[in-house]
Amino acid sequence: MKFESQLLKGIAPVVVLEILSRGPMYGYELSQAIEQRSGDILTLGKGTLYPLLYNLEAKKLVKGKWESNKSSRKRRYYSITSKGKGELAKQKAQLEKLTTGLNLVFGGALAPA
Amino acid sequence: MNLKKLIVRIVVAATLGLCAGLIMECLASWRAFPEFLIWGFLGGIFAGIVIEVLSCDYSITRDDLRRAEKPVIRILVVMAIGLLVGAVFEYVAVGALYPVCLILGGLIGLFIGTTIELIRYRHVIGRILREGEGLDLEGLPVNTAEFIRRVIRKMRYLKKIRSEVAAELAAHFEDELKDFATDEEKEQKAQQLIAEFGDVKLLAVLMRRAKKRCRPLWRTVVARTFQAVGVLILCFIVYVVWFLTGKPVITTDYVAELNSMVRPVADESLNAAPLYLKAVDLYKELSDDFLLFFAKNCLVISDNHSYRSTTNRITSSI
Numbered sequence: 001m002k003f004e005s006q007l008l009k010g011i012a013p014v015v016v017l018e019i020l021s022r023g024p025m026y027g028y029e030l031s032q033a034i035e036q037r038s039g040d041i042l043t044l045g046k047g048t049l050y051p052l053l054y055n056l057e058a059k060k061l062v063k064g065k066w067e068s069n070k071s072s073r074k075r076r077y078y079s080i081t082s083k084g085k086g087e088l089a090k091q092k093a094q095l096e097k098l099t100t101g102l103n104l105v106f107g108g109a110l111a112p113a
Numbered sequence: 114m115n116l117k118k119l120i121v122r123i124v125v126a127a128t129l130g131l132c133a134g135l136i137m138e139c140l141a142s143w144r145a146f147p148e149f150l151i152w153g154f155l156g157g158i159f160a161g162i163v164i165e166v167l168s169c170d171y172s173i174t175r176d177d178l179r180r181a182e183k184p185v186i187r188i189l190v191v192m193a194i195g196l197l198v199g200a201v202f203e204y205v206a207v208g209a210l211y212p213v214c215l216i217l218g219g220l221i222g223l224f225i226g227t228t229i230e231l232i233r234y235r236h237v238i239g240r241i242l243r244e245g246e247g248l249d250l251e252g253l254p255v256n257t258a259e260f261i262r263r264v265i266r267k268m269r270y271l272k273k274i275r276s277e278v279a280a281e282l283a284a285h286f287e288d289e290l291k292d293f294a295t296d297e298e299k300e301q302k303a304q305q306l307i308a309e310f311g312d313v314k315l316l317a318v319l320m321r322r323a324k325k326r327c328r329p330l331w332r333t334v335v336a337r338t339f340q341a342v343g344v345l346i347l348c349f350i351v352y353v354v355w356f357l358t359g360k361p362v363i364t365t366d367y368v369a370e371l372n373s374m375v376r377p378v379a380d381e382s383l384n385a386a387p388l389y390l391k392a393v394d395l396y397k398e399l400s401d402d403f404l405l406f407f408a409k410n411c412l413v414i415s416d417n418h419s420y421r422s423t424t425n426r427i428t429s430s431i
Contacts, residue, residue: 027281028288047311047319050281054323066277073249073284076277 012044012052013061014095017080017088020062024079027053053078061087124343250283254296257286257303260313267317274324 019025019033027049034044044052056062061084068074080088250258261282265275289306293299310316 026284028285045311046285046306046309047316050278051316051319051323054320054327058323058326073287074280075284076281 008042008044011095012048013056014088014091015042015044016052016056017061017084017091020078020080021085021088024065024077026075026077030078056084060084124339124346249280253283253286254290254300254303256300256307257283257290260303260307260310261286263313264317264320267314268321268324269317270321270324278320278324 015034015038016030019030019037025033030053031044031046031049034042053062053064057064057078060081062078063081064076064078066074067077250261253261261279264282265279268275268278286303286306290299290302293302
């Protein structure tokens with residue numbers, strides 16, 4: 001099931017920061033990683049991905065660096081900054097609280113089986 | 114030749130000309146007249162265009178110029194029309210030709226001609242230059258290359274940034290399409306991807322906004338400064354037009370105000386006239402006995418002529 005909605009837009013920065021915390025990636029690689037690691041549940045729209053990355057870059061949560069490859073085009077690799085790591089930790093804590101709250105509301109129905 | 118740089122340089126020169134005109138006029142008469150400011154402004158624009166023409170990188174070939182339909186000739190034609198209109202206007206108005214008006218007409222013509230040319234530049238020369246923008250879109254399907262061109266064109270931002278975005282998008286499409294063997298399959302998949310990217314204009318706007326947020330503070334300050342200067346120039350032009358076309362209307366009678374200020378103000382409580390009138394009403398004829406008593410006891414005979422004459426009058430009346 002594809003999960004594309006306003007809800008995803010809200011958590012998209014956290015998802016991107018979480019993926020980038022595991023290593024630098026370029027745009028295409030990042031979008032593939034999000035789909036793979038979420039079991040194809042989360043899909044970040046292509047038109048959302050790049051503006052989101054530029055916004056995160058403007059906030060200095062990620063930084064981009066061009067790297068050339070002899071076999072293909074040069075690519076812009078994004079990596080998480082120390083500020084981004086701090087923001088990620090904060091957002092994750094908030095998400096955990098939200099999940100706990102939702103579980104209580106739904107009587108544990110949201111907990112993974 | 115960068116259109117944005119060209120406009121910025123012309124605006125800077127016009128602002129400098131405006132300031133120079135203002136300073137010269139203030140130094141000469143300690144007052145600023147709009148005519149001189151306009152002269153300074155127009156002179157600045159003219160100087161800016163001359164500087165721009167002299168300093169720009171004429172990497173455009175003769176063929177390119179031919180494709181651009183000879184902009185210099187068109188500017189000269191509009192300038193000549195301005196000159197002619199200035200001359201006719203002046204001749205009709207005062208029956209004579211003054212070089213100042215001719216120069217002014219020519220300058221206005223030059224200004225209008227250059228403005229028109231700059232607008233055309235966006236469509237004609239801009240397109241020519243865009244063809245050699247240095248975008249590396251080779252190996253991509255036609256629809257993909259066109260999509261990337263449209264996105265960066267609609268971004269309307271710095272060329273360097275647009276090139277970076279184009280390179281990033283090109284790399285993304287290339288990665289997405291690398292598993293497809295035939296051109297037809299690539300085209301179909303590319304079409305699907307383009308649809309996934311959504312509206313080109315919205316994408317370009319989002320990218321421009323995000324990239325603008327990335328720029329350093331000094332660039333933002335410079336950009337805002339130029340915008341403020343532009344707004345000030347616009348306000349000044351509006352003010353000059355209002356000033357030159359307006360007619361004086363007397364709303365305050367300053368003579369009456371000054372007269373009222375110097376006119377003596379009398380306190381009514383200090384006015385003695387009512388008391389005098391009251392005294393006249395209360396006046397009664399004095400009796401002969403009183404007058405005799407007064408003449409004998411109150412009037413002192415002195416050397417003063419007035420006293421003596423008064424005494425004489427009283428006694429004679431008795």
